Amino acid sequence: MTNKDIAVFDIGGTHFRSALWTNGRLGPVTRRPAINYLNTAHRSPVELQEALADYLVAETERLQLGSGTSIKHAGISLGAPVNARSGCVLQSGPLWGPRSGPFELQAALTRRRLDTRWTIANDVTAGLASYIQTCDPGSHSRILFVTVSTGIGARLYDFARGGVPVDPVHGIQGEIGHIKVEAFFRGTRLKFTCDCGGCDHLNAYSSGRGVLKLLRELPSRSPDALAVSTMAAARDGDDDAMLAEFSHGVAAADALALDVLATITRPLALIFSALLTHDPLLDSIVLAGGVVDALEPAYSASLDRQFRDHGLFQITECDSSYFARRLRIVAPGDLSGLIGAGHLAEMAEEGRSIHVFQ
Numbered sequence: 001m002t003n004k005d006i007a008v009f010d011i012g013g014t015h016f017r018s019a020l021w022t023n024g025r026l027g028p029v030t031r032r033p034a035i036n037y038l039n040t041a042h043r044s045p046v047e048l049q050e051a052l053a054d055y056l057v058a059e060t061e062r063l064q065l066g067s068g069t070s071i072k073h074a075g076i077s078l079g080a081p082v083n084a085r086s087g088c089v090l091q092s093g094p095l096w097g098p099r100s101g102p103f104e105l106q107a108a109l110t111r112r113r114l115d116t117r118w119t120i121a122n123d124v125t126a127g128l129a130s131y132i133q134t135c136d137p138g139s140h141s142r143i144l145f146v147t148v149s150t151g152i153g154a155r156l157y158d159f160a161r162g163g164v165p166v167d168p169v170h171g172i173q174g175e176i177g178h179i180k181v182e183a184f185f186r187g188t189r190l191k192f193t194c195d196c197g198g199c200d201h202l203n204a205y206s207s208g209r210g211v212l213k214l215l216r217e218l219p220s221r222s223p224d225a226l227a228v229s230t231m232a233a234a235r236d237g238d239d240d241a242m243l244a245e246f247s248h249g250v251a252a253a254d255a256l257a258l259d260v261l262a263t264i265t266r267p268l269a270l271i272f273s274a275l276l277t278h279d280p281l282l283d284s285i286v287l288a289g290g291v292v293d294a295l296e297p298a299y300s301a302s303l304d305r306q307f308r309d310h311g312l313f314q315i316t317e318c319d320s321s322y323f324a325r326r327l328r329i330v331a332p333g334d335l336s337g338l339i340g341a342g343h344l345a346e347m348a349e350e351g352r353s354i355h356v357f358q
């Protein structure tokens with residue numbers, strides 16, 4: 001009987017989570033603050049990257065001691081773009097700061113612990129791997145799994161190929177957060193910058209960080225509307241208070257809050273319109289993430305309104321529910337990264353990969 005214990009990790013910008021994954025079940029979860037550029041002294045991003053590899057190896061050893069069996073495989077969900085071919089982490093602003101370069105995580109881990117297999121995936125891919133378990137493969141052709149939280153990412157899953165097609169050279173797919181978009185608030189064009197340094201990226205407007213930026217500018221952009229808005233109270237609050245007040249405003253159909261919501265949903269709706277124009281087999285768009293959670297059901301209603309307003313040529317004028325029929329909202333919860341990492345490692349054990357290279 002082969003050992004089935006797998007160490008699973010969810011590496012986010014704020015927290016690291018770890019657990020044992022045994023025959024499809026997640027054990028007790030340990031959580032600690034992330035080792036990031038804001039909370040850890042370092043001379044260069046390289047030190048933080050090496051510290052991540054040290055943590056993953058030490059935590060795998062701790063889980064191994066606790067389980068009493070030897071762990072030969074670890075699955076890692078990582079909140080950063082990962083080259084699926086090489087296991088190289090391409091960049092992580094939230095963990096290593098705006099000037100971090102790529103990190104050969106797979107190689108760094110193998111160097112430390114040769115007897116362990118390391119399966120590394122982006123957190124959107126891990127979330128998708130967890131979601132796919134709930135799908136009936138017979139009733140889908142392709143689905144797009146989208147997370148809207150601190151950042152925005154998407155993964156297309158192709159049921160005919162049984163996986164996520166990725167670029168055969170660069171090993172990535174679906175980094176829609178870094179597409180250039182135009183965003184307008186009450187008729188005025190915004191000019192915001194993404195965490196990656198790029199101007200006008202979708203993340204700059206439609207992510208959690210993007211909406212906070214706009215909320216902070218409301219006193220100068222729309223003082224009169226703010227004075228009569230339900231959001232007037234939260235001006236001195238922290239990020240969480242400001243987001244909570246925005247969420248209450250949206251739920252109460254406050255006019256200013258709904259304008260902010262339209263500003264953040266429109267660029268995303270336009271991207272979905274371009275994707276659906278090219279890919280008529282895309283039958284579901286699955287939305288997850290903190291921003292969606294906080295604003296539902298108004299979020300999907302606003303997205304649908306923006307989609308219909310922009311239109312899909314020769315379709316939406318005669319089929320007004322075209323987009324709404326494809327939209328699914330899921331609340332996968334905190335553990336989807338760990339669960340997805342477990343499924344991805346199990347697939348690797350069976351000689352399969354969720355990634356399709358050609």
Ligand SMILES: [Zn+2]
Nearest residue numbers: 178194196201
């Ligand atoms: Zn960007």
